[in-house]
Amino acid sequence: xxxxxxxxxxxxxxxxxxxxxxxxxxxxxxxxxxxxxxxxxxxxxxxxxxxxxxxxxxxxxxxxxxxxxxxxxxxxxxxxxxxxxxxxxxxxxxxxxxxxxxxxxxxxxxxxxxxxxxxxxxxxxxxxxxxxxxxxxxxxxxxxxxxxxxxxxxxxxxxxxxxxxxxxxxxxxxxxxxxxxxxxxxxxxxxxxxxxxxxxxxxxxxxxxxxxxxxxxxxxxxxxxxxxxxxxxxxxxxxxxxxxxxxxxxxxxxxxxxxxxxxxxxxxxxxxxxxxxxxxxxxxxxxxxxxxxxxxxxxxxxxxxxxxxxxxxxxxxxxxxxxxxxxxxxxxxxxxxxxxxxxxxxxxxxxxxxxxxxxxxxxxxxxxxxxxxxxxxxxxxxxxxxxxxxxxxxxxxxxxxxxxxxxxxxxxxxxxxxxxxxxxxxxxxxxxxxxxxxxxxxxxxxx
Amino acid sequence: xxxxxxxxxxxxxxxxxxxxxxxxxxxxxxxxxxxxxxxxxxxxxxxxxxxxxxxxxxxxxxxxxxxxxxxxxxxxxxxxxxxxxxxxxxxxxxxxxxxxxxxxxxxxxxxxxxxxxxxxxxxxxxxxxxxxxxxxxxxxxxxxxxxxxxxxxxxxxxxxxxxxxxxxxxxxxxxxxxxxxxxxxxxxxxxxxxxxxxxxxxxxxxxxxxxxxxxxxxxxxxxxxxxxxxxxxxxxxxxxxxxxxxxxxxxxxxxxxxxxxxxxxxxxxxxxxxxxxxxxxxxxxxxxxxxxxxxxxxxxxxxxxxxxxxxxxxxxxxxxxxxxxxxxxxxxxxxxxxxxxxxxxxxxxxxxxxxxxxxxxxxxxxxxxxxxxxxxxxxxxxxxxxxxxxxxxxxxxxxxxxxxxxxxxxxxxxxxxxxxxxxxxxxxxxxxxxxxxxxxxxxxxxx
Numbered sequence: 001x002x003x004x005x006x007x008x009x010x011x012x013x014x015x016x017x018x019x020x021x022x023x024x025x026x027x028x029x030x031x032x033x034x035x036x037x038x039x040x041x042x043x044x045x046x047x048x049x050x051x052x053x054x055x056x057x058x059x060x061x062x063x064x065x066x067x068x069x070x071x072x073x074x075x076x077x078x079x080x081x082x083x084x085x086x087x088x089x090x091x092x093x094x095x096x097x098x099x100x101x102x103x104x105x106x107x108x109x110x111x112x113x114x115x116x117x118x119x120x121x122x123x124x125x126x127x128x129x130x131x132x133x134x135x136x137x138x139x140x141x142x143x144x145x146x147x148x149x150x151x152x153x154x155x156x157x158x159x160x161x162x163x164x165x166x167x168x169x170x171x172x173x174x175x176x177x178x179x180x181x182x183x184x185x186x187x188x189x190x191x192x193x194x195x196x197x198x199x200x201x202x203x204x205x206x207x208x209x210x211x212x213x214x215x216x217x218x219x220x221x222x223x224x225x226x227x228x229x230x231x232x233x234x235x236x237x238x239x240x241x242x243x244x245x246x247x248x249x250x251x252x253x254x255x256x257x258x259x260x261x262x263x264x265x266x267x268x269x270x271x272x273x274x275x276x277x278x279x280x281x282x283x284x285x286x287x288x289x290x291x292x293x294x295x296x297x298x299x300x301x302x303x304x305x306x307x308x309x310x311x312x313x314x315x316x317x318x319x320x321x322x323x324x325x326x327x328x329x330x331x332x333x334x335x336x337x338x339x340x341x342x343x344x345x346x347x348x349x350x351x352x353x354x355x356x357x358x359x360x361x362x363x364x365x366x367x368x369x370x371x372x373x374x375x376x377x378x379x380x381x382x383x384x385x386x387x388x389x390x391x392x393x394x395x396x397x398x399x400x401x402x403x404x405x406x407x408x409x410x411x412x413x414x415x416x417x418x419x420x421x422x423x424x425x426x427x428x429x430x431x432x433x434x435x436x437x438x439x440x441x442x443x444x445x446x447x
Numbered sequence: 448x449x450x451x452x453x454x455x456x457x458x459x460x461x462x463x464x465x466x467x468x469x470x471x472x473x474x475x476x477x478x479x480x481x482x483x484x485x486x487x488x489x490x491x492x493x494x495x496x497x498x499x500x501x502x503x504x505x506x507x508x509x510x511x512x513x514x515x516x517x518x519x520x521x522x523x524x525x526x527x528x529x530x531x532x533x534x535x536x537x538x539x540x541x542x543x544x545x546x547x548x549x550x551x552x553x554x555x556x557x558x559x560x561x562x563x564x565x566x567x568x569x570x571x572x573x574x575x576x577x578x579x580x581x582x583x584x585x586x587x588x589x590x591x592x593x594x595x596x597x598x599x600x601x602x603x604x605x606x607x608x609x610x611x612x613x614x615x616x617x618x619x620x621x622x623x624x625x626x627x628x629x630x631x632x633x634x635x636x637x638x639x640x641x642x643x644x645x646x647x648x649x650x651x652x653x654x655x656x657x658x659x660x661x662x663x664x665x666x667x668x669x670x671x672x673x674x675x676x677x678x679x680x681x682x683x684x685x686x687x688x689x690x691x692x693x694x695x696x697x698x699x700x701x702x703x704x705x706x707x708x709x710x711x712x713x714x715x716x717x718x719x720x721x722x723x724x725x726x727x728x729x730x731x732x733x734x735x736x737x738x739x740x741x742x743x744x745x746x747x748x749x750x751x752x753x754x755x756x757x758x759x760x761x762x763x764x765x766x767x768x769x770x771x772x773x774x775x776x777x778x779x780x781x782x783x784x785x786x787x788x789x790x791x792x793x794x795x796x797x798x799x800x801x802x803x804x805x806x807x808x809x810x811x812x813x814x815x816x817x818x819x820x821x822x823x824x825x826x827x828x829x830x831x832x833x834x835x836x837x838x839x840x841x842x843x844x845x846x847x848x849x850x851x852x853x854x855x856x857x858x859x860x861x862x863x864x865x866x867x868x869x870x871x872x873x874x875x876x877x878x879x880x881x882x883x884x885x886x887x888x889x890x891x892x893x894x
Contacts, residue, residue, distance in 0.1 A: 023830070025800075097799065098789045101754070141800070146860065147828040162800065163753020166828045167856045167878075174857075214758055240758040242765065249761040249771070252791045253754030278880040279759060280727075306610020307548070307700030311661055311687040312726060314696040318689065324696070342545045344699045352544065353472075353588070353609065381594040381613045383470070409614045410621075413593065431614075433725040 003121060004191070004199045006090040008181065009135045010067035011038045014089065016059060016081055017072030018042030018050050025141040026072045027051075029095070032138040033070075041066065059084040067091065069120075070129065070139055075099055075107055078125070082114045093139055094125035100187050101126050101254055112189045123191045126254065128162040128184025134205060140184070142166065153178015154207040155290050158196045160185060160254055164212045164238075164279075171283045176422050177290040180205035187254045192217050197225040201232060208234040208289045210282060214241050214250040216264070227271050234289040236441070237275050238282040239264055274441065284434050285441035291427045292403050294442045297372025299325045302348035303363050304377035305355040305385065309407065309432045310348030313375055316436035322443065324348070327370060335366055348377075356384040361392045364400075373403040373443050375435055380414040390420035397424060403442035407435035451638070451646045453537040454570060455628065456582045457514035458485045461536065463506060463528055464519030465489030465497050472588040473519045474498075476542070479585040480517075488513065506531040514538065516567075517576065517586055522546055522554055525572070529561045540586055541572035547634050548573050548701055559636045570638045573701065575609040575631025581652060587631070589613065600625015601654040602737050605643045607632055607701055611659045611685075611726075618730045623869050624737040627652035634701045639664050644672040648679060655681040655736045657729060661688050661697040663711070674718050681736040683888070684722050685729040686711055721888065731881050732888035738874045739850050741889045744819025746772045749795035750810050751824035752802040752832065756854065756879045757795030760822055763883035769890065771795070774817060782813055795824075803831040808839045811847075820850040820890050822882055827861040837867035844871060850889035854882035 013033060019026035026044075030051055033040045042050040045057045056062050059069075059081060069089035071081055075098030085092060092115070099108040108125065115122040123129060129139030133152050140147070150172045157172075157179065159165040165184045172179060180203065183196055193213055200209050209229060216222050229235050241250030242261040268275050276282035300322045304310035314324045324347050327335070335345045339359065344350035349367075351359045360376060368374075376393075378385050397404055406421055406428040408414045418428045429435035460480060466473035473491075477498055480487045489497040492504045503509050506516075506528060516536035518528055522545030532539060539562070546555040555572065562569040570576060576586030580599050587594070597619045604619075604626065606612040612631045619626060627650065630643055640660055647656045656676060663669050676682050688697030689708040715722045723729035747769045751757035761771045771794050774782070782792045786806065791797035796814075798806045807823060815821075823840075825832050844851055853868055853875040855861045865875045876882035 102789055102791060142828045146830070159755070161753065161755020161758070163751070163757075163824075163826050164755035164759070166753065166826050167756065170856045212755065214755065240755065240762050242762045249749075249754075249758040249793070249795050252793050253758055253797065278763065279878040280880070302696075304610070306608065306613065307696075308606070308608020308611035308659065308661065308687065309614065310610075311608070311696040311700055312611070315687050315689045316725065342549055344549060346696070346699050348696050350700065377610075379610050379613050381589045383593070409617045431726040433727070 004195065006067035007121065007123060007191070008130060008132050008137070008199070010137065012041070012064065012066040012068070013038065014041040014043060014059070014062050014066045014069045015072070016043045016069060018044050018055065020047060020050050022143060028141050028143050029070065029072065029139055031143070032140060035136045035138065037136050059088065062088060065089065068093065070095060072096060072141070075104060075125070079107070079110050079114055082111060082118070082120065085120060086118045089120055091121045091123070093123045093127065093129040095127060095129060095139070095141060097126040099125045101252060108187065108189055115190055121190055124186045125189065127186025128165055131179070131182040133179065148173060151178040152180070153290065154180055154205065155286060156180045156200050156203065156206040156209045157182040158185065158193060158209060159183070159212040160188065160214045161212060167279065168210065175283065175287040177287055188217060194218065194221040194225040197229040197235070201229050206233065208236065208286055210286050211235060211237045212282070213237060213239045214254050223267055223271065226273050230273050234294060235273060236282055236285045236289065237268065237273060238279070239275065280434065281437055284429060284438045287427050288403070288405060288438035288441045291425045292442055295372065295403060297443055298323045299370070299372045300375060300439065301367055301371035301373070302375045302377070303351065303360055304348050305351045305353060305382060306377065306379045307344065307350045309377045309379065310350055313377065313407070313432035313436050314348055316433040320436055320440045322436065322440060325371070327367060331366065331370065335363065338362055353382045354384065355382065357386055357389040357392055360389065361396060364396055368400050368402070373439050375405055375407065375439055377407045377432060377435070378417070380408060380417060385417070387417055387420060390417055390424060393421060393426055394424040397426060403439060405429065405435050405439045405442070407432050450568060451642065453514035454568065454638070455577060455579050455584070455646070457584065459488070459511070459513040459515070460485065461488040461490060461506070461509050461513045461516045462519070463490045463516060465491050465502065467494060467497050469590060475588050475590050476517065476519060476586055478590070479587060482583045482585065484583050506535065509535060512536065515540065517542060519543060519588070522551060522572070526554070526557050526561055529558060529565070529567065532567060533565045536567055538568045538570070540570045540574065540576040542574060542576060542586070542588060544573040546572045548699055555634065555636055562637055568637055571633045572636065574633025575612055578626070578629040580626065595620060598625040599627070600737065601627055601652065602733060603627045603647050603650065603653040603656045604629040605632065605640060605656060606630070606659040607635065607661045608659060614726065615657065615730070622730065622734040624734055635664060641665065641668040641672040644676040644682070648676050653680065655683070655733060657733050658682060658684045659729070660684060660686045661701050670714055670718065673720050677720050681741060682720060683729055683732045683736065684715065684720060685726065686722065727881065728884055731876060731885045734874050735852060735885035735888045738872045739889055742819065742850060744890055745770045746818045747820050747822060747886065748814055748818035749822045749824070750798065750807055751795050752798045752800060752829060753824065753826045754791065754797045756824045756826065757797055760824065760854070760879035760883050761795055763880040767883055767887040769883065769887060772818070774814060778813065778817065782810065785809055800829045801831065802829065804833055804836040804839055807836065808843060811843055815847050815849070820886050822852055822854065822886050824854045824879060824882070825864070827855060827864060832864070834864055834867060837864055837871060840868060840873055841871040844873060850886060852876065852882050852886045852889070854879050
């Protein structure tokens with residue numbers, strides 16, 4: 001069993017810095033912990049009871065050892081609290097900020113030393129901690145009202161930043177995908193991305209891992225674990241702190257050096273590990289990979305009812321190294337005989353504003369063996385596009401196990417079609433270029 | 448007066464190919480034309496009356512010359528119809544497709560020759576035509592139900608593609624900006640982007656021109672007119688057909704050669720004309736420029752309440768050539784004395800999850816003379832961020848005439864803040880990187 005089990009699935013939790021009200025962060029976390037399947041020990045010197053639970057004045061009073069201690073006290077108090085946890089906690093999350101990210105590197109080093117000496121694995125400091133809905137563990141200091149939790153699903157988030165965590169939660173909800181686990185690991189003084197990759201390698205609930213990194217500790221270990229993980233599951237990495245300004249910002253944020261980005265990037269490429277260029281790319285790849293299994297190949301078929309959108313998609317394919325391959329003349333002639341003369345049957349296949357739902361399927365069925373992935377653009381402003389398209393696509397997806405993504409501009413009349421397509425696990429993207437990026441994530445990985 | 452006045456503001460319009468029902472495209476256009484301040488002559492050999500208007504069986508029967516004829520008949524009929532318009536129409540929109548975009552270059556050349564001979568300026572073929580709400584002109588063959596028209600505003604759209612037009616309409620509505628005019632000009636056999644730039648140069652309603660181009664006719668004239676226009680107004684160009692696949696697609700779509708993209712790009716750069724990289728960039732620039740006047744400079748101040756989002760923004764600034772400059776030590780010390788020690792007061796200025804609305808203003812007021820543009824990131828998941836922030840920003844914007852943009856992730860609790868900020872003409876973007884791209888559009892143009 002991984003040494004991180006007591007972190008993700010604790011049977012008992014102590015909360016040092018618990019509060020009686022949700023106006024205080026220690027109250028928000030306590031409220032979130034009330035749902036845990038397991039024992040919770042709130043610690044606060046001023047209270048005998050907090051939110052209906054018996055409270056303890058000091059760590060020493062806690063009557064039994066716990067799997068996990070959550071520390072929410074000012075940074076200078078943390079070393080002493082950790083010392084008191086000797087023999088009392090297997091793991092601890094240091095939520096508090098005020099360490100290396102504000103220049104208090106010495107204090108952080110001391111906490112690290114104490115954790116190591118006492119055999120307590122540490123997450124943080126300056127972090128959000130763990131959200132693990134399967135075990136009803138939620139250590140986040142933001143209430144469910146302020147930050148809605150996504151439904152359960154197959155995506156795990158590993159984020160050094162709480163801000164990016166909050167943005168990812170929102171984006172994941174909007175993308176109609178679900179979460180298996182989420183970890184905000186902050187300054188990463190002990191447990192880092194490599195440890196978390198190892199844990200996710202074995203986590204049966206997780207198919208896709210999104211990893212937001214500001215700075216790396218042990219580069220060699222990172223590469224080893226990232227390679228291992230992305231050989232089995234989908235791993236999407238967004239590395240920030242790329243430039244000079246970014247680097248300085250990442251350093252203040254987590255107190256770790258951001259490293260030379262170019263070196264990092266070339267290593268990822270060398271090992272075929274997927275890197276997103278920005279937040280939207282990270283989300284587009286995550287959405288596509290959460291919906292569908294990746295497969296091999298680079299030949300893309302674009303079918304559209306609007307020429308311009310098809311051209312933008314073809315441009316993006318070029319930038320992404322995907323091949324908008326032409327059909328053979330024989331096949332093209334066959335297709336041309338099936339449609340009006342003003343349909344532009346090339347690749348992109350432009351079915352024009354006169355398109356009917358069925359036309360998409362006619363083309364897809366005809367060319368399905370000639371391509372590795374399919375991008376369908378349906379501009380819903382014309383009369384021939386209806387909700388039936390979603391049903392027809394459901395059938396097609398059933399009989400053809402290759403990646404299929406859609407671009408539909410999000411507006412009033414298209415919302416129903418989008419919802420129905422996404423229920424069928426066909427992801428829909430808001431621009432032609434973003435749809436291509438989603439498809440790209442599904443091609444050439446070959447898990 | 449520009450020769451395109453009869454195209455944009457016709458006193459009288461003939462519709463050749465009018466229909467009695469909105470199930471037909473000629474019926475949709477007729478219905479849209481009913482709102483015109485001016486005389487409308489529907490032409491259809493089978494009807495004496497259409498939608499309450501007297502109908503004419505042939506072009507020859509139209510009793511008076513018209514400013515604009517709209518032709519919606521199959522491509523092979525167009526030359527004869529145009530011939531019949533001799534002395535009857537100043538300008539014509541050829542809506543019909545079936546010309547160079549499907550290999551019928553000869554037919555298109557013939558139409559061009561006839562128009563030239565008869566002195567009739569031509570828009571199209573294979574196009575959407577004109578939307579000019581000031582004169583209640585709407586020649587689009589998509590109903591208002593299927594494609595909602597944006598409110599009136601200061602942005603003009605010039606699009607070779609009807610698909611991109613439809614997507615832009617939706618994006619413009621979602622961005623809470625408004626339209627002055629929209630032109631879908633398709634294959635551009637006569638009137639092209641250069642003519643339209645010249646018209647927009649003089650159009651008092653238009654401050655921002657969005658130009659979607661698939662292929663250029665006269666490159667020299669294009670450069671001249673683009674330079675002229677972008678010297679006076681904001682011009683945002685998205686050129687597609689960049690790669691080999693894209694080029695082929697653009698050719699089939701409009702029948703014009705897409706040209707070597709690299710040459711085009713270097714010329715735009717040389718003359719300081721703004722080019723968007725993809726659809727989202729085009730919209731982000733358009734939104735920012737519609738909300739605020741551009742100004743000079745490249746020093747950007749990032750204020751955030753989430754470290755990670757600040758780092759991503761700083762990275763994007765680097766990619767965009769913007770300078771996330773540090774404050775002088777003296778100013779930094781002053782700021783540090785105003786805030787708790789765990790605020791990371793650098794640039795990005797990270798006010799952390801403990802932020803209060805007022806903190807943003809304290810920083811902004813302190814540093815406003817040190818920077819050229821401001822990016823404010825407000826992650827609304829924390830208690831200190833409320834709707835008051837929008838009011839405080841309104842005051843700040845009033846006393847400081849420099850570009851200010853926001854990034855707020857779009858979710859349930861943030862919608863009200865976003866609406867209020869945007870009423871104050873502070874644009875809000877859905878990711879840190881897109882906010883930087885919006886700010887970039889506002890900096891270094893100096894109109």
